[in-house]
Amino acid sequence: MAKDPVRVLVTGAAGQIGYAIVPMIARGAMLGPEQPVILHMLDIEPAAESLNGVKMELIDAAFPLLRGVVATTDIQEACKGVNIAVMVGGFPRKEGMERKDVMSKNVSIYKAQASALEKNAAADVKVLVVANPANTNALILKEFAPSIPEKNITCLTRLDHNRALGQISEKLNVHVGDVKNVIIWGNHSSTQYPDVNHATVTVNGGDKPVRELVANDQWLNTEFITTVQQRGAAIIKARKLSSALSAASSACDHIRDWVLGTPKGSWVSMGVYSDGSYGIQPGLVYSFPVTCEKGQWSIVQGLKIDEFSRGKLDATAQELIEEKSLAHSCLN
Ligand SMILES: NC(=O)C1=CN([C@@H]2O[C@H](COP(=O)(O)OP(=O)(O)OC[C@H]3O[C@@H](n4cnc5c(N)ncnc54)[C@H](O)[C@@H]3O)[C@@H](O)[C@H]2O)C=CC1
Numbered sequence: 001m002a003k004d005p006v007r008v009l010v011t012g013a014a015g016q017i018g019y020a021i022v023p024m025i026a027r028g029a030m031l032g033p034e035q036p037v038i039l040h041m042l043d044i045e046p047a048a049e050s051l052n053g054v055k056m057e058l059i060d061a062a063f064p065l066l067r068g069v070v071a072t073t074d075i076q077e078a079c080k081g082v083n084i085a086v087m088v089g090g091f092p093r094k095e096g097m098e099r100k101d102v103m104s105k106n107v108s109i110y111k112a113q114a115s116a117l118e119k120n121a122a123a124d125v126k127v128l129v130v131a132n133p134a135n136t137n138a139l140i141l142k143e144f145a146p147s148i149p150e151k152n153i154t155c156l157t158r159l160d161h162n163r164a165l166g167q168i169s170e171k172l173n174v175h176v177g178d179v180k181n182v183i184i185w186g187n188h189s190s191t192q193y194p195d196v197n198h199a200t201v202t203v204n205g206g207d208k209p210v211r212e213l214v215a216n217d218q219w220l221n222t223e224f225i226t227t228v229q230q231r232g233a234a235i236i237k238a239r240k241l242s243s244a245l246s247a248a249s250s251a252c253d254h255i256r257d258w259v260l261g262t263p264k265g266s267w268v269s270m271g272v273y274s275d276g277s278y279g280i281q282p283g284l285v286y287s288f289p290v291t292c293e294k295g296q297w298s299i300v301q302g303l304k305i306d307e308f309s310r311g312k313l314d315a316t317a318q319e320l321i322e323e324k325s326l327a328h329s330c331l332n
């Protein structure tokens with residue numbers, strides 16, 4: 001039987017990530033090759049004409065899975081009946097800025113859009129916040145949309161996760177698809193902790209620890225970590241624009257695994273509302289290792305955290321505590 005279409009909202013759809021992600025969604029990269037979609041695209045008035053151009057291109061591309069396009073500058077209309085909301089709208093940082101430097105502009109957007117989502121979206125809407133500062137924007141959205149279940153509001157750290165997989169694959173000269181179970185802990189910022197202590201590579205049909213294969217703890221504990229932490233800044237330096245195709249692709253990965261499930265034996269990183277796991281205080285949106293099944297994520301429990309990692313998990317939590325109070329002061 002033909003499936004009913006799923007309504008997917010992309011905010012900031014006339015921007016860089018928006019332009020990269022809408023064709024991916026329309027081709028089935030987010031919800032699978034059998035799932036028809038209706039795209040809801042939101043942008044602001046000055047971008048209305050450009051947004052309409054993106055709609056024209058979507059029609060011209062004749063995607064068989066695409067069953068409709070709503071392109072609007074009206075947030076209420078954009079949110080009507082959406083099942084998935086990918087929140088990209090906002091302002092990107094420029095060279096020399098930290099992601100929290102766009103805080104005051106972006107958190108107020110998330111406060112305003114929270115109520116529109118709450119009022120208009122499907123009751124079980126799954127929300128992914130991409131715009132920076134991603135964890136804190138997601139937290140603000142959660143606080144101002146109290147009727148959306150907290151488990152349904154997440155932020156993107158899958159790009160950092162994929163960057164970590166990419167660095168290991170390059171170092172070992174193995175296929176990236178054979179590397180798994182890296183972890184991004186904490187904030188999508190330069191304090192995030194990319195952790196390879198539980199990561200493995202499939203070699204001759206068996207899983208071997210990344211630490212054993214790399215055999216260079218010095219590199220893993222220093223350069224590897226800073227490369228992943230600073231990758232967004234390196235892209236801005238090179239392109240004069242922040243990551244877009246990799247962000248779009250990772251956002252599709254995030255939603256796909258959340259909705260369709262993570263493969264057996266592997267986990268991914270997602271920014272989720274903390275429940276106190278690993279000693280991270282509740283009340284923060286923090287990136288954890290998660291597995292997903294039947295549309296629900298759960299934090300992987302029981303991983304051993306050594307002293308080096310403990311310090312890093314706590315430092316990035318501390319930054320999130322500070323961001324939270326800065327965000328609240330921006331909203332006052
Ligand atoms: N979490 C992550 O891994 C990543 C996050 N980002 C963040 O994603 C965001 C978007 O990045 P880009 O697409 O490169 O920026 P962009 O500037 O190309 O596009 C952003 C779009 O959002 C629109 N917009 C602004 N205010 C809006 C509002 N109130 N409602 C709806 N739309 C609004 C703008 O008109 C623009 O079209 C930035 O905050 C960036 O820092 C970027 C890469 C990775």
Ligand SMILES: O=C([O-])CC(=O)C(=O)O
Pocket residue numbers: 092093099132159231232233235242243
């Ligand atoms: O670095 C930035 O500002 C954009 C971003 O979040 C990333 O590329 O991870």
